[in-house]
Amino acid sequence: MKKLTTFLCTALAVGNVSAQTLIQAYKNRADQVTQTNITNNLQQFSNLGIKTTGSVNNANTLTWIKNKYTSFGYSASQVVEDPFTFGSTSSKNLVITKTGTVYPNKYVIICGHYDTVTGPGTSDNGSGTSVILEVARILKDVPTEYSIKFIHFSGEEQGLYGSSHYANNVEFQSGVRKLDIKLVFNLDQVGGKIGNVNNKIICERDTAGQSGNNAASNTITQQLATCTTLYSPLQTSISNAYSSDYMPFEKKGDVITGFYEYTRSYNEHTVNDTFANVDPVYVFKVAKAAVGAMQHFSTASSTVSAISASKEKPLQTLESVKVYPNPAKDVLNIELPDLRTKNFSVEITDLAGLSMLKEDNKAQINISRLENGVYLCTVKTEGSSVTRKIIIEK
Known part of the structure; x- marks a missing residue:
């Protein structure tokens, strides 16, 4: 996760982007986020212990995430392990692909890391992991014009090794672009701390590295902020992206944005980053915002389901x-x-x-x-x- 000494607290208040309005179907799906699922995901992630990259617990967490996707109904062909090595350490990213209906070869990536240091990392980054899982569950059968990749990276804490591997060896191969990426939406440490006032989320924009993708990132981040206020009760601020898994993509020229907790918990990288100290209600609200934003980014179907009044067996969507x-x-x-x-x-x-x-x-x-x-x-x-x-x- 992000180092404490480099955090740039340059949050700015953001208003709505006038071109975006509430889409009822998007709101209906955002409202499908359940507190029970979020709390269970956080608890189960915490119970898996310290997930140092390359450790047994790290591998067990990968299996736990993989089993979640299987339970949601994703097929074996959609769920792909992406192994990588740095030094003497080996680990795996997990990549789940949902194919778009109009632009099957252009991808919206939603990502976060699952490796931890010192403690079980329930906020950093069990919170981001839990949100991504809930987004994937809800959008599984929702048609989206753009393809979606749900990516769970490992090796983030040691130096963005998993995401760097993916950007350098999957997105690009021998310097040639192989994946057309519309944008990368990263979730890292969105757990808050129980007892804090957790009613705001930071939306992160690109201000570093290549300058050619900064304007597009700013636009996307403004849209992320608007989606957040449309589909969740959270307020928003804008700050700068840094030191997380979107950065290797930024270096490749991709458009990036992200979520990060507004009121700092300061439990990251310590033994205090536990389920007892995270705020599950805050994570629930972040998940609603993420479901709304991902529908906007991927251009999800805006059709509101018609339900039969029959009590015997209603029409499915x-x-x-x-x-x-x-x-x-x-x-x-x-x-x-x-x-x-x-x-x-x-x-x-x-x-x-x-x-x-x-x-x-x-x-x-x-x-x-x-x-x-x-x-x-x-x-x-x-x-x-x-x-x-x-x-x-x-």
Whole structure:
């Protein structure tokens, strides 16, 4: 985590960015964050002990995080271990990928480290870990235009080794960019201290290293602050990003932002960084803000679910409808959730709203006659509909 001697307390009050307004579907999902999940995650993380990079506890924590994603329903192919070595120490990052519907090859990264020093590190950084897990749980079946990578880094405390490895060997390979990253959103020490007034969060912007990405970082961080006030009860301040896992990405020219606790706990890197000293309610509020922000950053579906009034078996949300591949060539597949009704329609229109084709109750749509371009695909059932942007590319 960040060294005490280098903390720049240059927080500035931030107002809302006028272009952003509350999206009800985003708020509904932010409200799915539960205090029980956050508290359990913090307690379980704390119980895993001191997680020094390369230690048994560090490896056990990786397994615990991995099992969380499995319980959320992420497939084995989505959950990838990323091993790295520095000196005589070996450890692993954990990378979970959720594919976007429109820009599958452009990524929004949400990240934080899980290694600790001295104590169990419940705030630094069990808090960030717990928030990322809750964001991943809630967004698992929510369509997002951009792909999301949930990344849990190790080796942060010894010198950002895990994130440096990822930026230098996965994002770039032999100096050539392999991943197109829209932005990196880092969460580090967002636990607060029980007994403090914890009603504000610092939103971090880039002011160091390369100057070419500073303006974009400032814009994204202003948006992060606005999302925070829209989807959580927290107030916001702006300060400078430094000494955490977004910095190796900043050096590569990526746009970065982050969350950091406003009222310092000063328990980091000590035996006092325990579950008993963290503020679970504060972490809960941070998670609501993070869910809102990640939907904004990844352009999540803004459709509000239509729920049947039937008491026997209500209609499930259409938000989990899968439309693939995207880009598509000749055939478009429609995968619906387990709905009460099997009657549905699929209509593809151009961006001007002109209907190009319509099919009823077909899971495979022949699109071979459509020209290359961007279209809207609307899936409708009785009382509910959802629209996806699709690209046809032959």
